[in-house]
Amino acid sequence: MDHISPPKSPHELLERTHSIAGLTLAELAHRQQQTVPTNLLHAKGWVGQLIEQSLGASAGSRAEPDFVELGIELKTIPLNASGQPKETTYVCTVPLNEVATSWENSWIRQKLNRVLWLPIEADPDLSVSERRIGSAILAELTPQQDHLLKQDWLEHMELITTGRINEISAHHGAYLQVRPKAANNKALRNTTDEEGQSVQTLPRGFYLRTNFTIEILKQQYAL
DNA sequence: AGCTGATCATAT
DNA sequence: ATATGATCAGCT
Numbered sequence: 001m002d003h004i005s006p007p008k009s010p011h012e013l014l015e016r017t018h019s020i021a022g023l024t025l026a027e028l029a030h031r032q033q034q035t036v037p038t039n040l041l042h043a044k045g046w047v048g049q050l051i052e053q054s055l056g057a058s059a060g061s062r063a064e065p066d067f068v069e070l071g072i073e074l075k076t077i078p079l080n081a082s083g084q085p086k087e088t089t090y091v092c093t094v095p096l097n098e099v100a101t102s103w104e105n106s107w108i109r110q111k112l113n114r115v116l117w118l119p120i121e122a123d124p125d126l127s128v129s130e131r132r133i134g135s136a137i138l139a140e141l142t143p144q145q146d147h148l149l150k151q152d153w154l155e156h157m158e159l160i161t162t163g164r165i166n167e168i169s170a171h172h173g174a175y176l177q178v179r180p181k182a183a184n185n186k187a188l189r190n191t192t193d194e195e196g197q198s199v200q201t202l203p204r205g206f207y208l209r210t211n212f213t214i215e216i217l218k219q220q221y222a223l
Numbered sequence: 224a225g226c227t228g229a230t231c232a233t234a235t
Numbered sequence: 236a237t238a239t240g241a242t243c244a245g246c247t
Contacts, residue, residue: 044231045240052240061234061239078242088226090241122242170227180228181238189237202228203237210225230243235236 004056010070010138013116016055017136025120026129028054036129047120048076051133055116063092065111072138073111077213078122079134085210085217086122094178094204096191100161103150108176108206112149113141117216137220145215152176156206163194165201175212181205 007013020028025047029036032053037043051057057066057074066074080086092108103109119134141149152173159168160178168178180202188200 040231040242042231044242045233048240049233061237063238066239076241087242090239093238177227180230182230183232184230185228225247227244227246229245230241232240234239 004053006056006058006067006069008069010072013055013067013070013072014136014138017116017118020051020054020133021135023133024129025050025131025133028133029129038128040128047078047128047131048074051076051118051120063107065114067116071110071114073115075115075117077117077119077217079119081123081125083119083217083221085213088177088179088210089208089213090181091176091206091208093181094156094160094165094206096160096165096189096201096203100157103153106153108153109141109146109149112208115139117213119217135220137216139216139219145212148174149176149212153206163192163196165191165204168204170207173209175209177207177209178204179207 007016026036029050032050034050037046040046052066052074055074058068065071075089077089078086092111117137117139121131152175156168156173156176156178159165170177170179172178182203185202187203189203190198191201193199
């Protein structure tokens with residue numbers, strides 16, 4: 001894989017996004033000396049990682065923003081044939097064994113505060129190779145978005161910190177969901193139940209519903 | 224057709 | 236082992 005130094009400023013980062021906008025994944029993969037998988041079944045994170053490399057993201061799989069020095073997180077948005085988000089967006093792991101923190105100090109808010117969103121064609125009728133990269137959107141959380149996400153987060157954390165995480169389903173949360181995030185449903189982690197006993201539960205992640213990412217796209221384009 | 228629960232690969 | 240990058244695929 002090619003190593004590119006991290007961008008030194010948001011401006012430089014945006015210039016790099018301009019240089020890849022409109023390329024097909026095959027074209028970008030060739031630049032990065034990568035081979036394109038025939039499908040994403042066994043390469044679910046391939047597109048995101050290709051983009052990370054191309055833009056000089058440095059955090060690897062560490063729990064840090066992708067562009068550490070700039071405090072910017074990178075998220076691809078897979079688009080269906082209508083140009084709408086096809087999937088929810090994974091944000092970060094749900095903390096199962098941490099002392100309660102505020103929304104303002106939470107890891108999820110730090111990540112979402114400044115995000116470089118990069119729409120990518122993902123219509124299943126297009127081969128992975130021919131899918132095109134869109135125009136990036138560098139967005140800060142608006143006060144309204146911050147408030148809405150905080151409400152969801154508070155509801156989730158109330159159940160999580162009182163040992164009732166198993167009562168949470170993906171139906172909860174208007175914009176922010178809690179869903180399984182694991183190798184499979186046998187991969188369990190320790191946590192504490194309502195009576196304070198140590199029990200095992202499925203690891204979970206925070207995900208943004210598509211109704212949130214639709215709004216991000218609307219800020220940029222008139223959908 | 225959309226959504227929820229399950230799953231796959233890789234880095235550290 | 237647990238974080239990251241996500242999409243898959245069966246159910247409603």
